[in-house]
Amino acid sequence: EVQLVQSGAEVKKPGESLKISCKGSGYSFHDYWIGWVRQMPGKGLEWMAIIYPGDSDTRYSPSFQGQVTISADKSISTAYLQWSSLKASDTAMYYCARHVLGYSGSSAGYYMDVWGKGTTVTVSS
Amino acid sequence: SYELSQPPSVSVSPGQTASITCSGHKLVDSYVCWYQQKPGQSPVLVIYQNNNRPSGIPERFSGSSSGNTATLTISGTQTMDEADYYCQAWDRSPEGVFGGGTKLTVL
Numbered sequence: 001e002v003q004l005v006q007s008g009a010e011v012k013k014p015g016e017s018l019k020i021s022c023k024g025s026g027y028s029f030h031d032y033w034i035g036w037v038r039q040m041p042g043k044g045l046e047w048m049a050i051i052y053p054g055d056s057d058t059r060y061s062p063s064f065q066g067q068v069t070i071s072a073d074k075s076i077s078t079a080y081l082q083w084s085s086l087k088a089s090d091t092a093m094y095y096c097a098r099h100v101l102g103y104s105g106s107s108a109g110y111y112m113d114v115w116g117k118g119t120t121v122t123v124s125s
Numbered sequence: 126s127y128e129l130s131q132p133p134s135v136s137v138s139p140g141q142t143a144s145i146t147c148s149g150h151k152l153v154d155s156y157v158c159w160y161q162q163k164p165g166q167s168p169v170l171v172i173y174q175n176n177n178r179p180s181g182i183p184e185r186f187s188g189s190s191s192g193n194t195a196t197l198t199i200s201g202t203q204t205m206d207e208a209d210y211y212c213q214a215w216d217r218s219p220e221g222v223f224g225g226g227t228k229l230t231v232l
Contacts, residue, residue: 035221037168037223044209044223044224044225044226045160045162045168045213045223045226046223047213047220047221047223050219050221059219059220061220061221062220095168097168102173102174103156103174104156104157104175105154106154107155107156107215108215109155109157109174109214109219109221110219110221111158111174112160112168113173113179115167115168115169116167
């Protein structure tokens with residue numbers, strides 16, 4: 001069974017650093033892009049970034065570029081999302097999701113077929 | 126980057142057809158997916174590549190696209206389909222963009 005297991009809930013203070021994780025199993029981890037999606041309390045989904053564990057190629061949403069860092073360790077089938085200095089506005093649920101490349105006519109994109117259960121991050125003084 | 130617009134809410138009676146639209150000026154020839162999210166749960170892929178259903182998703186879910194608008198259609202809507210639905214498309218680079226989400230109420 002393909003699974004993504006995320007790290008547990010975090011409570012941090014503004015200015016602190018944080019790294020959350022997402023461990024894949026049941027598939028060839030380094031062959032699929034994997035990414036992160038944010039959901040702030042009571043709000044919609046926001047696509048943040050993806051990484052290809054095979055060569056660590058990354059893509060970021062302009063909204064999150066420079067705010068977070070995505071990384072992966074293919075030797076342990078784990079992807080990470082990292083903050084160097086948290087803000088209260090980073091309070092949210094963060095989901096990791098496997099991205100599968102697909103084509104439709106002349107267009108290409110990814111569908112997220114497997115999701116983790118989410119990691120709640122609370123940033124409060 | 127660009128924006129995708131969805132109606133905030135759609136209501137439907139059980140057994141009827143629900144249609145949820147997603148509009149964006151770059152949606153022509155775009156790769157569109159739809160996700161269902163129930164309260165307290167992770168999103169679930171219900172449509173990919175505009176009109177394909179993953180295994181395990183009921184046949185009553187279908188997708189279509191015309192011009193700058195993509196549509197998720199749920200035929201014979203059931204109470205279990207009550208959820209938030211998000212469309213998603215891809216810009217260059219690639220960059221994923223979600224619509225704002227539509228709350229489907231079945232009553």
